[in-house]
Amino acid sequence: MTTAEQLEGPxxxxxxxxCGNYGILAALKKAVIELDIPVHNLVISSGIGxxxxxxxxxxxxxxxxxxxxxxxxxxxxxxxxxxELRVIVHTGDGDCLGEGLGHFVHAARRNVNLAVxxxxxxxxxxxxxxxxxxxxxGYVSNTSPPPPGAPMDPANPVTQAIVAGATYVARGFSGDQxxxxxxxxxxxxxRGFAVLDxxxxxxxxxxxxxxxxxxxxxxxxxxxxxxxxxxxSALEKALSSDSKIPIGVFYKVDAPDLAxxxxxxxxxxxxxxxxxxxxxxxIIDDLVL
Ligand SMILES: Cc1ncc(C[n+]2csc(CCOP(=O)(O)OP(=O)(O)O)c2C)c(N)n1
Ligand code: SF4
Ligand SMILES: [Mg+2]
Numbered sequence: 001m002t003t004a005e006q007l008e009g010p011x012x013x014x015x016x017x018x019c020g021n022y023g024i025l026a027a028l029k030k031a032v033i034e035l036d037i038p039v040h041n042l043v044i045s046s047g048i049g050x051x052x053x054x055x056x057x058x059x060x061x062x063x064x065x066x067x068x069x070x071x072x073x074x075x076x077x078x079x080x081x082x083x084e085l086r087v088i089v090h091t092g093d094g095d096c097l098g099e100g101l102g103h104f105v106h107a108a109r110r111n112v113n114l115a116v117x118x119x120x121x122x123x124x125x126x127x128x129x130x131x132x133x134x135x136x137x138g139y140v141s142n143t144s145p146p147p148p149g150a151p152m153d154p155a156n157p158v159t160q161a162i163v164a165g166a167t168y169v170a171r172g173f174s175g176d177q178x179x180x181x182x183x184x185x186x187x188x189x190x191r192g193f194a195v196l197d198x199x200x201x202x203x204x205x206x207x208x209x210x211x212x213x214x215x216x217x218x219x220x221x222x223x224x225x226x227x228x229x230x231x232x233s234a235l236e237k238a239l240s241s242d243s244k245i246p247i248g249v250f251y252k253v254d255a256p257d258l259a260x261x262x263x264x265x266x267x268x269x270x271x272x273x274x275x276x277x278x279x280x281x282x283i284i285d286d287l288v289l
Contacts, residue, residue, distance in 0.1 A: 002032055002039045002060065009057035020200030020211075021050060023174030024119055025057055028088075030177070031184035032061065043087045045075035047095035049126045050202075051119035054090045069099025072107050075114050080259060083269045086188060089116040093134035094124045097155045101133075108164035108193045110258040115187040115194045118157050121202035122209045129205030136208050158238040161195040162231065162251050168194035169234065169251040173214055174201070179247060186249065192257045199245070214245070221248030228252040 007029045015021045032042060042061040046052040048068035055063030062085075066074045075087040096104050096118050107114065122139065124130040131144040134157070138149040161169045168190040172180040180198065187194035199218070201211050226248070227233055234251035265273040 004029065004033065006039060006060040007032060008059050010059055011056040013057050014053070015050060016204045018201075018203040018211075019050070020121060020174035020202065021054070021119060023177060023180070024051075024090075024117070024198055024200060025054060027172075027174070027177050027180040027184055028054070028117075029058060030181045031188065032058075034181065034185050035188055037086055037188075041085055043075075043078055043085050044090055045071040045078065045087060046090040047071040047092060047100065049092035049095050049119070049124070050121075051090055051092040051125075051200075052095065069095055069103065071095070072100060072103040072112075072114070072116065076107060076112050076258075079113055080262075080264065080270060082271045083259060083264070087114050088188060089114055091116065091118055092125070092132075093118060093120045093122060093155075093157070094132040097133040097157060097160070101160075105160070105164045108161055108166040108195070111165060111167055111192045111255055113191055113193070113257040113259060115184070115190070116196065117184065117187070118195070118197045119200050120157065120197050121200045121206055122154065123202050123206040125202045125205060129202075135206075139206070139208060141205070156238060157195065157197040158250055159235060161193075161197075162234055162238060165193070166195045166251070167192035167253050167255050168249070169238075170195070170249045171197045171199065171245075171247050173199045173218055173247050175211060175214060176218070176247065179220070183249065186252075190252065192255060199247075217243060218245045218247045221246040221250065223248075226250075 039060040044055045044063040071089045071091050075089045079087045122134045124132045129141045131139050131141050131150040133155040135150045140146050140149040144150040170183045172183045187196045228249050
């Protein structure tokens with residue numbers, strides 16, 4: 001069984017005091033302990049941002065701190081090459097919904113067996129508070145000065161994920177540890193593309209999406225009765241213009257994942273497969289005119 005000591009991170013945490021990332025890290029550690037998966041079979045792939053630093057703050061498991069917007073393709077490669085590994089992506093709202101949006105949409109459509117945790121603080125935190133695709137309308141920053149502040153509505157990762165084809169779509173809040181751990185465990189155990197949008201205050205830059213705002217404006221979907229297998233109902237909840245924000249599982253269905261639909265070796269993970277060079281030569285010979 002994995003212990004809390006095993007998960008002690010190798011580096012000193014540099015997030016600002018009060019940052020919502022602390023709640024995500026704490027929940028991740030609890031989820032890893034709760035998951036019945038040997039810790040060396042878990043891999044984190046992270047992007048660039050304050051969110052992307054998370055692999056440095058958790059020990060025991062393997063990790064890959066990738067490039068801005070690219071943690072999903074790297075995770076997809078790890079997953080398809082070694083099916084014994086369970087891969088978790090940690091990505092920021094800018095990383096995932098800006099630079100990496102194409103990867104997000106296509107990985108959802110392909111139902112790649114990954115768990116994607118979006119640290120959604122509605123801002124580009126690391127680069128000093130520029131408005132991100134998830135920044136609220138009116139958000140004021142150096143790149144969105146008043147009037148009017150950010151001049152458009154924010155991207156909604158939950159609706160994006162459902163429409164694109166993800167098969168587990170949920171929203172958590174960094175301040176609600178119990179629910180967040182449950183949602184993380186559910187996402188990792190799900191076979192298929194699992195998206196968890198995590199509301200995470202950035203106390204330094206985003207003065208609109210604060211701890212107080214989320215504490216006063218979130219409610220549990222599951223406590224209010226919701227059929228997670230009904231896509232239209234999930235979309236209706238995700239698109240609701242109600243001032244209260246739903247937390248919980250919006251959508252969850254079983255569907256074939258990418259690995260079950262492509263020609264991977266059946267007996268061993270791809271990494272252990274030995275290619276017969278004569279077969280490769282035959283393919284080349286057939287192709288060469
Ligand atoms: C290709 C590329 N473009 C831009 C950057 C600069 N950059 C680094 S982090 C970042 C934004 C991060 O925002 P987000 O993903 O929301 O992460 P947060 O810091 O808020 O957790 C940007 C634009 C970069 N490192 N690489
Ligand atoms: S800038 Fe924002 S997101 Fe980054 S560590 Fe500080 S509070 Fe957290
Ligand atoms: Mg961000």
